[in-house]
Amino acid sequence: MKFRKDKYILRFMSMSIGMIVAGILLGIFVPSFAGVGLIMAGMILSVMGVYAATKPMEYFMPDERINKNTDKAGHHAFWIMVNVVIILNLIDTFTSVSIEYNIAGLLILFIGIYSFWILGWFYNKKGDLE
Amino acid sequence: MKLINNKRYTVLLVLGLLDIMIGLAEMLKIIPHSGTTTPGVSMMGAGIIILILGLYLSKTPESESMPDERTMKRDMKVQSTTFGIILAYVTVLLLMDVSWSSNSINMGDFFLIFSRPEDMSVLFSRYMSIIFVAIISVVALTFYYNKKGDLE
Numbered sequence: 523m524k525f526r527k528d529k530y531i532l533r534f535m536s537m538s539i540g541m542i543v544a545g546i547l548l549g550i551f552v553p554s555f556a557g558v559g560l561i562m563a564g565m566i567l568s569v570m571g572v573y574a575a576t577k578p579m580e581y582f583m584p585d586e587r588i589n590k591n592t593d594k595a596g597h598h599a600f601w602i603m604v605n606v607v608i609i610l611n612l613i614d615t616f617t618s619v620s621i622e623y624n625i626a627g628l629l630i631l632f633i634g635i636y637s638f639w640i641l642g643w644f645y646n647k648k649g650d651l652e
Numbered sequence: 653m654k655l656i657n658n659k660r661y662t663v664l665l666v667l668g669l670l671d672i673m674i675g676l677a678e679m680l681k682i683i684p685h686s687g688t689t690t691p692g693v694s695m696m697g698a699g700i701i702i703l704i705l706g707l708y709l710s711k712t713p714e715s716e717s718m719p720d721e722r723t724m725k726r727d728m729k730v731q732s733t734t735f736g737i738i739l740a741y742v743t744v745l746l747l748m749d750v751s752w753s754s755n756s757i758n759m760g761d762f763f764l765i766f767s768r769p770e771d772m773s774v775l776f777s778r779y780m781s782i783i784f785v786a787i788i789s790v791v792a793l794t795f796y797y798n799k800k801g802d803l804e
Contacts, residue, residue: 556747593725596732603738604786611779616691623778627746630782634739 525575534574538567595641603634664706671699730793737789738782745778 525531545560574582584592607630614621675696709717719727 556750593728593732596735597728600731600735600738600786603735604783607779607782607786611777611783612691614777614779623745623749626779627742627749630742631739631746634735634742638735 523576525572526577526579527575528579530579531571531575535568535571538564538571540564541567591642591645594645595638598641599634599638602637603630606630606633661706661710664702664709668699668701668703668706671702672696673699675699726794726797730790730797733793734786734789738786741785742782745781749778 541560541564545557545562545564547557548560549557610621610626610630613619672695675692675694675698678692678695
């Protein structure tokens with residue numbers, strides 16, 4: 523099996539290994555879950571980098587249809603997420619309900635990511651992207 | 653001069669008038685609210701802006717007010733990129749919040765805006781900062797993609 527050694531792969535792998543090293547250092551000096559999270563994310567990225575290194579560069583180049591699909595899904599997901607943030611802000615400012623950002627941030631992230639995935643899947647199935 | 657030549661923009665006019673009326677009712681204490689900040693002034697301001705926008709758009713012909721294909725492509729690319737920026741920003745804010753609340757990282761008062769939001773709760777809350785980042789990103793990226801030209 524042949525591995526690519528171009529600058530994109532080297533940059534990606536150095537970033538993932540850097541994350542693992544940063545996670546180990548953070549775990550030693552500041553005991554928290556952030557270190558474990560960094561190590562796990564770095565390991566996942568390393569595996570992804572090794573997989574990507576075995577494929578040719580053309581394999582990952584998106585065509586025009588995929589670009590259009592991503593843009594359309596991102597456009598709608600952006601508006602969904604902005605509306606969620608505006609509604610949370612209005613509730614936080616104008617009512618007696620105080621929303622903790624720990625919960626609201628996770629809610630915003632989940633809504634944003636899932637709406638992007640679902641819309642991407644939907645526009646992929648739908649076909650014509652006009 | 654015909655004022656409204658497109659039915660779609662009458663929605664904006666109605667929305668603007670409704671906003672102003674709710675804002676007035678709020679300011680005159682007809683509608684009670686339990687929050688610490690009065691939303692009346694901001695609702696009236698938003699209503700006036702929507703009303704002016706609706707009046708302007710209803711007076712311009714549809715061929716001028718409707719965006720062309722290039723503008724639509726540009727806007728989609730801009731908003732798709734801004735979506736990624738907001739995701740990254742919300743994640744960074746969340747990580748900072750978790751780090752501060754668990755006292756694992758002590759940054760002192762360096763990031764006063766984010767570490768003690770109650771000091772400047774209205775203008776610099778986390779939610780407002782997300783909206784602020786989104787607006788700045790949209791404006792900057794629109795300018796960039798407009799200058800760049802080819803939207804592929």
